[in-house]
Amino acid sequence: MSGEEFWDDNSNSYIKVNKSKKKGFWNFSKQEKIDLIISWFTLSIAFTWLIQNRILGIPELGFNTAISIAIPVGFIAVGTGFVLHELAHRQAARHFGFVSEYRAWYPMLGLAVLFAIFTGFIFAAPGATYFFGNNVSRKQNGIISASGPTINLIAGIILLGISFLFKDSLISIILLFTSTINFWFAFFNLLPIWVLDGKKVLYWKPEVWIILFGIAVAFVFFI
DSSP: OOEEEEEETTTTEEEEEEOOOOOOTTOOOHHHHHHHHHHHHHHHHHHHHHHHHHHHTSTTSOHHHHHHHHHHHHHHHHIIIIIHHHHHHHHHHHHTTOEEEEEEOHHHHHHHHHHHHHTSSOOOOOEEEEEEOSSOOHHHHHHHHHHHHHHHHHHHHHHHHHHGGGTTSHHHHHHHHHHHHHHHHHHHHTSSSTTSHHHHHHHHOHHHHHHHHHHHHIIIIIO
């Protein structure tokens, strides 16, 4: 399928994007599938490493328990927190008729793993969802930007609610960790700085940003 190349300042390279304007959720180009899978797997490894080290700091839990928690949390958290976040951006952009696909930033994926191993935290900038169209309005850009953090908040609340059905169990711990990571994804991306979603949402409608950011802050720091 034909594609078109666009220069991207963040990755300092040309990004080739499928020109199809199909809006279906399952409409992926071959390159987008590859980039999403590699990003998901790589970030999941980084989160798994970080989570298992945190869990090993709890004296009552041994290595086997730490691994049994860290692996599903890493992959589910990245699946809901990162993959759904990017696809929400993509589908919002496609809703407005724009060409949109996800592209990975491979050097940043490598850095995410290295940061997790050597520093104990993750600097996650694995890639971005690109959209291209004529006369993109402030409102359209704001809605597209808000869609990612919104899906994180929704996923976090749902996972938190389900965790109460499995109280005092391994499943509950996994769901709680996963919901927390989703809330952190929302919080980080809603910061009104750099190229993050928060800056674009604030520019579009400050009241929407205040609501979304307030919910994220509440769940991250007070709940």
